Amino acid sequence: MVKRLLVGRPLATSEQEHQRIPKVIALAVFSSDAISSTAYATEEILFVVALGSSSLALGLHTLVPIAVAVALLLAIVVTSYRQTIFAYPSGGGSYVVSRENLGELPSLIAGASLLVDYILTVAVSISAGVAAIISIPTFRGLADQRVLIGIGLIVLITTANLRGIKESGRIFAAPTYIYIVILTLLVGVGLYQVFVGHHISRVPFQPEHFAGSGQFGGSLGLFLILKGFSSGAVALTGVEAISNGVPAFRKPEARNAANTLLWMGVILGTLFLGVSVLAHHLRPYPSHVETVFSQMGMAVFGDGPLYVVLQFATAGILTLAANTAYADFPRLSSIIARDQYLPRQFANRGDRLVFSNGIVFLAIAAGGLLVAFKGLTNALIPLYAVGVFTSFTLSQWGMVRHHRKLRDPGWRRGIAVNAVGAVATGVVLVIVASTKFTSGAWVPLVVVPAIIALFLGIKRHYQRLETALAVDPGDIRLDSPNHTVVVLVGRVHKGVVKAVRYARSLRPNHIAALYVSEDDDDRQHMEDQWARFRFDVPLEIVNSPYRDLIGAVERYLDDLDERWHDETVTVVIPEFVAGRLLSPAQLLHNQSAGAIKLALLFRKDTVVTSVPYHVEREPGSEG
């Protein structure tokens, strides 16, 4: 009842086609992660190039060239991934491309990196969203509750995603578009003031809030510039999301996905470049008190309603960046599970046609990180840049191999595009790994191999099981096994009659009814009842003076094994069905049956069958 209320009615498999999403919703679902990075990428660059031995002036001077380099990289990656989408319209992104073209290990590296990235994306976005909410003056008192708020948001996004991608997309599309509009307004109005109005409302510098020391002078070496570039490259996280989720698009899936990716690239690139150029002119400063974004909003809009909308929209998009991971993690884990590297449950669709096990796992893992880091997950950001660029590089290199192998029309151009992509993202990977190694980029070097070892262990289990279960014609013996059926009886009633009839219909080699008595009177009473009904099944009675029903049944079955050397024993339990499955009457009547079923669950070669007897709906049954 509660589940239906939260998640909605079950959907038929035939409705799967209707669950596909149009481009407008897809852009919001798959791009919120990438587009949200415009809220912090510029600040991330400034935090590197305007501090330490450098200065704010030097940092602002370097900001635009670095932003141009990041935008160029974005253009290369988007162009490359468009090729991937057309080549692999069934989705899977880097994992599938690597599996098809580079082999097992590279594909597992890509798969593990992406899964870790998606978990980190949820944890980081939620905590960034919470930080944005509690930095609004009215909500500052909630700072101590950041973990609780974060968990609440995870529950909210998880529930929406369990309702299906189409519904979660509809719910979360509006905040994404509001953010795009307000940011476009910020950049548009700001740049208009700078270039047309020649009126620059520079951010007032407050030295006490500046995270660095000197505002002028300093020096900026190549290492710091590269480190700044690798910080700005976080803007590319989430770009691969569309290539993983192509099957979620309406037909023609590949074309729609490729066009959506192009739109995402244009929006992300334009806004990121716009914010960086505007920052160059407005001169915001990296601060732990107020975000660069907030300083720029205040400078352009003042402290009016547009500034408030900007702040709320930023909090919204940062939180909803998690939704992209919710769209992709379950889909990717289902593909990896189908290849037997993850438990099969990840490949199951739930009754709303989403991969619900993946969604729930993602929520638990991200929630765990949030609790472990007390809601302050900014330290995790360097971790996922490494994973993202590892999967980018593997995917692009895989596409180069793909073009070489197939030699479809235009293959030379394809190789050129993807080779440029592979080299560019590979170089960035080296830069990110070396410049951020001590800040946490070493962690994936430990975590990813551990996950790969787990993948291989799971695969090994399935392969061994497959070998153990392999069957050939000689194994299929259709002669009857030595089969004994035991009907458990508590007293004689219509349910027992039905159970005995069923037991007979199995045509076993041996059949018996079993009664566990407490004392001699009880035993005599049951024997009399059995004789009165003239069942053609022998009644066997075992004594259990201490009313240990389960122990008595188990000992009896052990005796039977010795007596008849059974290959299979079927225990038939007459069970009342009184109304609903968990009604009080149901629980009252079937406690013993449930306990016996549980106890015999792992008994070798033992089949337990419940023969239901519907008390209310079967009044005219024979007996």
Place this chain on the structure above:
Amino acid sequence: MAITLDRGLALILVGGVDRRVVPALALATQLQEFEARAVHLAFDLDTVRRLADDWMGLGLTWLPLHVEEPEAATLADAIRRVVEREVVSHSRVLVVVPELDLPRWWHPLLHRGAGRRIARHLQDIRRVSTVVLPYCVEATALVSK
């Protein structure tokens, strides 16, 4: 007490052909009061093709195999739909679900364990019984040779 039985329908659920279905096939030959039929829910076309090949290759054609298009998203729901449809035209329906019985505590994490879930899901349908047939896999079968 004289016991007379109508001919019912036995549905043997099969996901693929391996050792776990062997006890179910043996049981099918014993169910003389039932019209026996193997049923596969076609969630994945590759699995259907493989199953059809194995079914023919192993000479199991004595037992009709019905491949059903699932009318619900989950296996348990889809089976329920099939059973609800069949119980209308049969005096009773027996659903036989082969299941793996694995030796280690963590093995259930890697397997769906659908049998018992299906049995619970069908419990409230009148004139339907479910048999979960476990196939016990020895721990020694799962170590490297």
